[in-house]
Structures are given as structure tokens and as C-alpha cells.
Amino acid sequence: MIAAEDRIRKVENVDELINQPDLKRKQGAQPQQRSESPYPNVSRTISTYSISSHKHPLNVKPSGNSFLMLDNQDLIQARSNSLGSLNLFPDDLIMELISFIDDIETLKNLSQVSKIMYAFLYDEDFWKQVYIKHKFENIEWRGSWKNTVLKSNPKNQAKIKLADNLLCSDLLYRPYQISQINYELIFKNIINEEEIYHNDALQNNLRPLPSGRIARIPESDLDLQQFNDEYHDQPFILTNNNKDRWPQWSLASLLDRFPSVKFRQEAVEWNLADYSTYTKSNHDENPLYLFDCNSIAMKTLRQEYQVPQVFDQDLFKYFNVNDLKHNCRPDHAWLIVGPKRSGSTFHKDPNYTSAWNAALTGRKLWIMLPPNMAPPGVGADEEESEVTSPVGIGEWVIAGFFNDCLKIPECLIAVTFPGECMYVPSGWWHSVINIDDSVALTQNFVPMSKLPNALNFLKNKREQLSGFHPSSVKHTLDYVLDTLLAGEEGQDKNEDIIKLREYRDQFNSLNLSDELIDEDCGEMSDLPPMPIFELFKQLMIINNKSEQLNEGLERLIKIELKNYERLTGKSQTWEKLIETKGEDNQTASAGGFSFGFNFNEDESSDEE
Structure with a gap:
């Protein structure tokens, strides 16, 4: 008898696998997961025996x-x-x-x-x-x-x-x-299964998937309103039948254009010719991954692709004020190049941003988990400011943690093929393994649907902010205070503007060296916290986004109340009620507010 995995690998037509009629999509993209699927729900458990014999x-x-x-x-x-x-x-x-x-x-x-x-x-x-x-x-x-x-x-x-x-x-x-790990061999069943989904998507023959898979949605079927209303909280793969949708970059074509340009490869910075030589003959446990955003080449390459329309709404763009001189936005657009076996260990994207990642060359395997579920083998403190994991991806895989992930119903695993674009919602854990030599593009962004989460991060997790530099923040802050807000009424009473001025005074009194003020705030601990939250609010107001900001702030309050209850086990509303009742005898005669719940002291104590 042929195993289910082998049947998926050998058939050329997926209709041979199923005896159900096509479930065509009606009126655009369908929700992420369905309880019933025409596809076989085959095991994705891997065997690491093949690498133990080297x-x-x-x-x-x-x-x-x-x-x-x-x-x-x-x-x-x-x-x-x-x-x-x-x-x-x-x-x-x-x-x-x-x-x-x-x-x-x-x-x-x-x-x-x-x-x-x-x-x-x-x-x-x-x-x-x-x-x-x-x-x-x-x-x-x-x-x-x-x-x-x-x-x-x-x-x-x-x-x-x-x-x-x-x-x-x-x-x-x-x-x-x-x-010596051969990921193509280890993950062959997953790759073959995902290739069926990929080919179906190219033919616009999308069907409900088994659990643990990531849905594919044609780019033409999803608009910004649908994305913000229905899809912003769940990973999905954006597909496009147009072969010219994305630039046709490979390491070889980039090498022809930029052989002498230096790119950042983790802890080193080599020109592309040297890195290309390295990728062909390295024996690293964790091969160097080119992750570049500031090279001369990247400035050119950014002009050669178009962001998908559903991801083009990006509120962090307001950190770019007027011109490059007043730009304090963290780096957000990267060229990614890596040989097979390279990739990224589990992480969440910085500053609670969402991301899209377009595979241009090579296949990538994705392992993804929701924000509240730390991956097996990965440790994090309560605030997730410190994340610890095995030395590298390979260690994590062969230690059995990949198979442990498969036991978690919420875990999603997929393979993106060249031309496909993965959406990573803010806060989601994800790890990526390059099955082949690969080239990809990625950008971080904040859509309107994620504004409350971003505001919460900027306000309540200041110690985890990264990518902001004191020098650029100071230039932007000066420009906002002295040019855009000059002469505005009520500045002396506006708490945000007061904090911005206080920070400027603190900054000026420190007399920092040029080297220090250009450091990433994520690497610094001795400087006063930068008022990024307050600055961002003012920038949204300046850009006529007060209505969106107020909506986000209202939802932020709900997030804060929920987090307070989670951390303390107490309702903040209840505590205010108790506080008001305790002051009732003193405030009632003075016209103070009272809920009027007439608890006596024993009853209120019991309830508390």
C-alpha cells in the first residue's frame, strides 16, 4: 500500500487524490482555515535519521x-x-x-x-x-x-x-x-504537499486547507479594506500569476550589477563577490545571512519593485518628516540573500510591526506561532525583552523541537515559492529556513488595523524599542517643535509637547559624542528613554490623521486594561469602584461622585 505522503508526492493531478467537486471561491478570498478540506491531512512529522549518519x-x-x-x-x-x-x-x-x-x-x-x-x-x-x-x-x-x-x-x-x-x-x-543537514530531504513531504497548494493557487483553484497550513490568496482578490477588516491577524501567502510581478533577482544577477558593493552579512560586511564565493563553499553550522538595508545597491533596488497594495498603508511613514534630514524612522526595507541552510531563528519583528516577505529566488520554509505562544525550545521572560534559543536553526530542528511544534494546533507551517509573498502579522513568532540558495525582499509596516498594538508598544515597552537613533530623533523632534508646532496655542498645557521639550533639554545637557548619538536605542541603556510615543502622536496629528489616532488611542485603553487585569488578576474598573466607595463619605458632602452601590466595609472587603 502506498503511504499518503508518497501519493501526494507522485501524483501529477491533485484531483486524483480527492473525490470531491472543486470548492471554488465565491466573491473573493475565503477565511484562513476550514474544518473540512478536500486535501488529505497527512503527517508532517520529520525524521532526522538521515543526518545522524554523517x-x-x-x-x-x-x-x-x-x-x-x-x-x-x-x-x-x-x-x-x-x-x-x-x-x-x-x-x-x-x-x-x-x-x-x-x-x-x-x-x-x-x-x-x-x-x-x-x-x-x-x-x-x-x-x-x-x-x-x-x-x-x-x-x-x-x-x-x-x-x-x-x-x-x-x-x-x-x-x-x-x-x-x-x-x-x-x-x-x-x-x-x-x-551537513539536507533540509530538502528532511522536509520533502512538506515541500511536495506545499507545491500542490502553490500550483493550485497559480491556477486559481483554491480549496480549504487542512489545519496547520497557511492559506494562499491571489493579490487581485484582496483589497485594503478586506485586509484591515478580516486578514490582518492571520498569516497568509499572497500569490500572483504574473511572472514579472516581482524583480527577477538572483545572487548571480545581483553579482553582475554590484560585485564591489559592500553589504551587511550579520557580523561582517563584505562585497558581494566575496560573499558569493563564501556561499558556494562554506561549512558553517549557521551560514552567514545577508540582511541589508543601507548599501548603495539597496538604494537603487528599492526603485525596482512595487509594494503590494494591501500592504501599502503604513503609518510609520510619518516618522519621515519633510526630507531625509528629519527622518527618524527605523530601517524597514531589506534585501535578504542566503545560501541553503541559512535562515532566522524564532523572533518577533521589531516595534510590533507587521511584515511582508517576497521570495524572489529559492524556497523558504516558515514556522509560525501566535503572539501568546512561545515556540518549543525558545525561552522568553514575561516582557519578552530577552529571548533565548538553541545555537541555531539546525540544532533546533534535530533536537526534536520542530516535531514538538507540530503538536501545537495553532502552529502554522508553509513553504513559499519564488513569486509568493508571506504576510507576518505583528507579534507573531516566526522562524525561516532557506531550503535553497535564496533572494528575498521584506518590509516592515504598520497598517491601520495594527495601530493600537503599535501605540501600546511605543508607550508601554519603551525599553524594547529598537532602530531609533538619538541623533535622528533629536533632529526630527527639533523640527517638529520649532517649525511645525511653532506658535500653536495650548503648547504649554499639552503633556506630549511638554515631554518632548523635557527630553530635548535632557539630551542637550548630556553632551554626547557623535558616535554615541548614532547608536541604536536598542543597544543603549544609560540614556533617558526617548519619547517616541509622544512624537509619533504629534506626527500623526500634523499629517491630518487625528481621527485615526483617536480611534487607535481608544482601542489602546482597552489593551492596557486587559494587560493590567492579566498581570494583576484584578479589574482596574473594580479597583476604581472600591477607591471611590472608600472616599464616598468624604466626597459625598462635597458634591463628589459616587457609584451609589451602598456597600458596607465588610461587603466591599469580601468582594475585593
Whole structure:
């Protein structure tokens, strides 16, 4: 009997899988999930067996193999001879000690002391950190971080093999194991299933999906009003049959245009030619991901695509005042390039913004969870200001957390294909894995439907704001106060304007260095909190958005009341009632307000 997964993979026509009539969409896009679906609800559980069989190049074994050497005195003595006094320490402490050595020549010599020490100094991430620490200005990528730092020829690399079970260490074995992951193989059933949904969408043959999937909606079927009314709270994939809808960028075409332009790749900044060489031959556990918004090339590329109309309403654009000199908006538009196996660990987008992400080249696997549901294997404090997760995506997958996610009914998993655009609602946890070498575009934005959430973040989570820089905020604030609000009546009584002036006075008294005032506020803790909430409100008013602002502020009050009740277990309305009753005897004779509920002290105490 053919398994359901295999049937999905082998059939060419999805109608062979189902015996129900087409469920055509009526009057535009349909809601996200349905209880009944014509598609088989197949298991998406993955097996990681295929990556456990990779042998380490130096014959390092997993830690469990150490039990096989307990009675082998020859191996025990050989390990002792190789490590000397360091043999007394566990592997993680040995690596910690080695990490304090800064001199590259010393590290090279240390790696030649013995075969086991060579294995300890074989780790790619270790040499990546050495490269970053020494801030190399030029790169000649030589196939590995170690060869690149030592400027050695890969062809002359020593052919070293350790005796079986001489070195059994997950610390050394696991990174190599993860670097060999083949996500296309691991996720093949999910990819094949998603390809059916993708092809159906291209043919405008959309049907209700099984649970845990993400709906696809043609761009022509969804307008801004529908988006704000019905779809802003749920991920969906925007599709378009027009092959020219998005720019036809690939790493190769970008390389032809911008070979010498420097782009930001996480902790390094290389030109595209060097990064292209790196993507073809790296063995990183977590390959470098190009995530660039400020390069010269990006300024050109921004003119070559059009934001989908349903995502074009963006209230954060009001942080751009008049011209670039008075622009304090955080970066919000990025070019993303990454080799297969690269991606992003679980996170929420900054400042409670929503996002869209258009895949131009390559397939991406998405794992998404609602705001109130932390992903398995990911820890966060109550305010979600500190998020901790495994070292990287691969570690998270092979540790079993992906399969744990599948057990959560609210978890959504999908694959975007070139030409498709994922919508990520504000506050949603999401992780992305590049199945192929990929190029993508993404932008963060705040639609009207998400204004109350953004206002709540700006007002009540100031310590989590990121992307705002004191220098640009100060320029914008000065312009607003001295030009746009000059001569306005009632400024002295307006609490927001008072706070803006107080911040300006504090800022001017600090005499900050140019370097410090250009820092991201998310990296700073010693400066007074910036009045972003108050500034944003004034900017909306200046741009004739008072009605929308007031609507957002009214909904903000409801959010704050709900959060207060969640954190304290008490109703703020009830507490005001009790407070009023306690003051009743004093205020009634003076004409003060009373609810008139005539509780006596014992009754009110019991209720409280």
C-alpha cells in the first residue's frame, strides 16, 4: 500500500487524490482555515535519521560512544598523552580556555601539538569568531574560516584521522553534523504537499486547507479594506500569476550589477563577490545571512519593485518628516540573500510591526506561532525583552523541537515559492529556513488595523524599542517643535509637547559624542528613554490623521486594561469602584461622585 505522503508526492493531478467537486471561491478570498478540506491531512512529522549518519572528517564520535572506551586502556592513555594536563578538564572547559588565546600564530601552533588538539581547533565557529575579533578588512575565502584566517591552501591540509572512539564529544561532533543537514530531504513531504497548494493557487483553484497550513490568496482578490477588516491577524501567502510581478533577482544577477558593493552579512560586511564565493563553499553550522538595508545597491533596488497594495498603508511613514534630514524612522526595507541552510531563528519583528516577505529566488520554509505562544525550545521572560534559543536553526530542528511544534494546533507551517509573498502579522513568532540558495525582499509596516498594538508598544515597552537613533530623533523632534508646532496655542498645557521639550533639554545637557548619538536605542541603556510615543502622536496629528489616532488611542485603553487585569488578576474598573466607595463619605458632602452601590466595609472587603 502506498503511504499518503508518497501519493501526494507522485501524483501529477491533485484531483486524483480527492473525490470531491472543486470548492471554488465565491466573491473573493475565503477565511484562513476550514474544518473540512478536500486535501488529505497527512503527517508532517520529520525524521532526522538521515543526518545522524554523517561521519566527522577527523573521525570525532558522538559523546555516547565514550562508553565503548571505558575499558580500553590504550585509548585512555592515548587521550591523556594528547592533551596532557588538559585531559583533567571537560571538553567545554578546554574550548573555553582556548577561546582566550588571541594570537593567531599561537593558535596555529597549538593545533599542531597533537591530533586531539587539532580536532579541538578544527571547529568552524571558533575560527569565525577569531575572524570577527580581528576585524579583517579584506577577505580571500579559502573554503573554511580556519583556512581563511591562517591563509592556508585547502589542498595542503593535513589528512588526519583519529582512532575510533579516541575523541567522543558532542561539542565537536554536533556542529559538523548540523552543517551537513539536507533540509530538502528532511522536509520533502512538506515541500511536495506545499507545491500542490502553490500550483493550485497559480491556477486559481483554491480549496480549504487542512489545519496547520497557511492559506494562499491571489493579490487581485484582496483589497485594503478586506485586509484591515478580516486578514490582518492571520498569516497568509499572497500569490500572483504574473511572472514579472516581482524583480527577477538572483545572487548571480545581483553579482553582475554590484560585485564591489559592500553589504551587511550579520557580523561582517563584505562585497558581494566575496560573499558569493563564501556561499558556494562554506561549512558553517549557521551560514552567514545577508540582511541589508543601507548599501548603495539597496538604494537603487528599492526603485525596482512595487509594494503590494494591501500592504501599502503604513503609518510609520510619518516618522519621515519633510526630507531625509528629519527622518527618524527605523530601517524597514531589506534585501535578504542566503545560501541553503541559512535562515532566522524564532523572533518577533521589531516595534510590533507587521511584515511582508517576497521570495524572489529559492524556497523558504516558515514556522509560525501566535503572539501568546512561545515556540518549543525558545525561552522568553514575561516582557519578552530577552529571548533565548538553541545555537541555531539546525540544532533546533534535530533536537526534536520542530516535531514538538507540530503538536501545537495553532502552529502554522508553509513553504513559499519564488513569486509568493508571506504576510507576518505583528507579534507573531516566526522562524525561516532557506531550503535553497535564496533572494528575498521584506518590509516592515504598520497598517491601520495594527495601530493600537503599535501605540501600546511605543508607550508601554519603551525599553524594547529598537532602530531609533538619538541623533535622528533629536533632529526630527527639533523640527517638529520649532517649525511645525511653532506658535500653536495650548503648547504649554499639552503633556506630549511638554515631554518632548523635557527630553530635548535632557539630551542637550548630556553632551554626547557623535558616535554615541548614532547608536541604536536598542543597544543603549544609560540614556533617558526617548519619547517616541509622544512624537509619533504629534506626527500623526500634523499629517491630518487625528481621527485615526483617536480611534487607535481608544482601542489602546482597552489593551492596557486587559494587560493590567492579566498581570494583576484584578479589574482596574473594580479597583476604581472600591477607591471611590472608600472616599464616598468624604466626597459625598462635597458634591463628589459616587457609584451609589451602598456597600458596607465588610461587603466591599469580601468582594475585593
